[in-house]
Amino acid sequence: MNKLSFPRPRQSEIGEALRAEVREFLDGWHGNRHGAASFGGFDPEFSEALGRRGWIGMGFPKHYGGGGYGLMERLVVLEELLAVRAPIFAHAVAERQSGPLLLRFGSERQREEVIPRIAAGTCYFCIGLSEPDSGSDLASVRTRATKVDGGWRVNGAKIWTSSAHRAHYMILLCRTAPAGEVRQAGLSQFLVDMKTPGITCRPIVNIAGDADFNEVHFQDVFLADDALIGVEGQGWQQVTSELTFERSGPDRFMSHMGAVEEFVAALKQQPSTEGARTIGRLVAHLSTLRRMSRSIATMLADEQDAPLHAALVKDLGSCFEQEIPETLRLALPTEPDTGASGYSAALANVILHAPSCTIRGGTKEVLRGIVAKSLGLR
DSSP, X not given: OOOOOOOOOOOOHHHHHHHHHHHHHHHTOOSSOOOTXXXXXXXXXXXXXXXXXXXXXXXXXXXXXXXXXXXHHXXXXXXXXXXXXXXXXXXXXXXXXXXXXXXXXXXXXXXXHHHHHHHTTOOOEEEEOOOTTOTTOGGGOOOEEEEETTEEEEEEEEOSOTTTTTOSEEEEEEESSOXXXXXXXXXXXXXXXXXXXXXXXXXXXXTTSOOOEEEEEXXXXXXXXXXXXXXXXXXXXXXXXXXXXXXXXXXXXXXXXXXXXXXXXXXXXXXXXXXXXXXHHHHHHHHHHHHHHHHHHHHHHTTOOOHHHHHHHXXXXXXXXXXXXHHHHHHSOOOOOTTSOHHHHHHHHHHHHHHHHTTTTSOHHHHHHHHHHHTTOO
């Protein structure tokens, strides 16, 4: 059986000095700040303001417009943004995983064209992975890219694609060769301009009434040869390295901190022993997850692969976030009401959003399968 350990997180004096600077900036921000009940927000003005300060793509090389910092410094800034529910959804996917993917596997043309715009907060990405009728079986991809003169012809569909209707680009995973005994073979990734003819986005309204999800259809979409990312047929290896960034960050366990803060504020008016126990439990879980996430950032900074570690953080983070609504409700009963304010509105918000926590970034069943296989348990 493989041994599993999380190395001690590396401390960054530069990052901790940045923390105070970020807090000062956030205290003075007068744009579209979201309330405590909010999961996040899509605010181009805010993203551009972060870009001007060099706080997007902090780990990108300077010659691509990045800040030249490391992953630990980026983590500090991200923690502060998430702590106040800052509206970072516009640039989040591009900065978190699409940019690093292109830096690692993309061509020089792709990097020069896209990376500086990501760092400036003016370029947004979506991820084309899940497909209709496929559940969480990513290896069952049926969207097909067929080789034609000068490029590829794409036909198929993707689903649950967050912000596809507002994104400038998609990182598309599709099949470029028939599936053999190894179903993960024959997959490739492409950089897709969302304005390309033949692409149609259809919104999907979730239980909270939001329409961030989309079903994206590709009908005879032509992609030039230089749209291919990395090596043809190596899409599976590339996308799994990308998912480590998606699954290991604090955004996987800090999404509902607004509700926790409202709970603490309400508890000050109605103190109880059960409420105090609940706060202690939540803080203990949050501290543990934060240390694990920072440990993975240290591993990635040292160019170590960490898909197993990331799967664990995502699974534990999903469980933590999904437990928050019931944990709060039992400790301080109230009637959830999206039309109210304060604790009641925050509780209603997390109740509606909690079901999605187990899906975005990988379902619990898939993540636990990764863990079991990596540890030699199956």
